[in-house]
Amino acid sequence: MCYSLDEDLRVMQVAIDEAKRSMSEGGIPIGAALVRDGVIIAKGHNRRVQDNDPLMHAEIDCIRNGGRIGRYGDTVLYSTLMPCYLCAGAVVQFGIPKVVVGESVNFAGAEAFLREKGIAVVNLCLDELIQMMTEYITAHPDIWNEDIGTL
Amino acid sequence: MCYSLDEDLRVMQVAIDEAKRSMSEGGIPIGAALVRDGVIIAKGHNRRVQDNDPLMHAEIDCIRNGGRIGRYGDTVLYSTLMPCYLCAGAVVQFGIPKVVVGESVNFAGAEAFLREKGIAVVNLCLDELIQMMTEYITAHPDIWNEDIGTL
Numbered sequence: 001m002c003y004s005l006d007e008d009l010r011v012m013q014v015a016i017d018e019a020k021r022s023m024s025e026g027g028i029p030i031g032a033a034l035v036r037d038g039v040i041i042a043k044g045h046n047r048r049v050q051d052n053d054p055l056m057h058a059e060i061d062c063i064r065n066g067g068r069i070g071r072y073g074d075t076v077l078y079s080t081l082m083p084c085y086l087c088a089g090a091v092v093q094f095g096i097p098k099v100v101v102g103e104s105v106n107f108a109g110a111e112a113f114l115r116e117k118g119i120a121v122v123n124l125c126l127d128e129l130i131q132m133m134t135e136y137i138t139a140h141p142d143i144w145n146e147d148i149g150t151l
Numbered sequence: 152m153c154y155s156l157d158e159d160l161r162v163m164q165v166a167i168d169e170a171k172r173s174m175s176e177g178g179i180p181i182g183a184a185l186v187r188d189g190v191i192i193a194k195g196h197n198r199r200v201q202d203n204d205p206l207m208h209a210e211i212d213c214i215r216n217g218g219r220i221g222r223y224g225d226t227v228l229y230s231t232l233m234p235c236y237l238c239a240g241a242v243v244q245f246g247i248p249k250v251v252v253g254e255s256v257n258f259a260g261a262e263a264f265l266r267e268k269g270i271a272v273v274n275l276c277l278d279e280l281i282q283m284m285t286e287y288i289t290a291h292p293d294i295w296n297e298d299i300g301t302l
Contacts, residue, residue: 089240
């Protein structure tokens with residue numbers, strides 16, 4: 001299948017909706033979606049605040065929601081924000097070959113690590129997401145720093 | 152506090168008990184414990200089979216069970232097996248400075264990545280654990296390969 005920006009934006013919108021759902025629940029606005037063969041098989045969002053769960057980053061919640069699919073070689077993970085080492089580690093360990101992210105202005109994450117491991121990284125650099133995350137971090141610096149382990 | 156092998160073996164026994172509990176539940180026998188200031192604040196075990204959860208590695212379950220403790224700079228993570236990239240990613244992201252493992256014969260894991268990131272890695276090389284994991288992998292190769300993403 002040729003690369004399709006329209007397709008990436010369509011799936012990213014699902015991740016964005018997850019991020020907004022998290023914010024409406026009082027949580028950190030980061031969302032994710034997992035795609036296999038063009039079909040969205042799972043979605044999720046950060047649940048640190050909602051579940052008091054320090055490891056429930058959006059990408060982790062999403063991959064969990066996908067269940068035990070066994071092989072990830074034909075999947076693509078979408079996230080509204082560049083993955084951190086935890087989530088990048090999941091990508092590398094389970095062999096997800098490609099990650100599409102909404103932005104990395106607010107968090108550089110583990111992009112270099114992903115690329116070193118041969119993972120394709122596409123950054124959509126979406127102004128809407130840069131603004132949403134900047135506003136959240138400015139309003140909730142403690143929760144944000146807790147989420148990325150820099151308290 | 153000076154380094155104490157007795158202390159490491161005492162805590163590792165808690166992780167071993169978790170691994171055995173997992174096996175008694177029909178799951179993968181990997182256990183973990185999290186220590187802060189000499190006190191075990193959390194323990195956990197692999198729950199892939201029990202919960203049908205692809206991301207619930209022992210170390211992830213353990214750190215989750217510790218709750219939102221905020222800072223990890225004074226913690227040590229114990230695991231019966233060398234952590235994979237997912238679990239090593241959690242260690243790196245949250246700044247856990249030291250990992251004590253029971254063995255790495257059955258799984259080399261992400262030891263090099265941990266060391267590159269400045270994490271101290273102590274390997275107790277316990278025959279009991281090498282044997283337990285070898286027997287499990289021999290008896291359940293599909294579940295094991297699923298757990299490390301090599302199906």
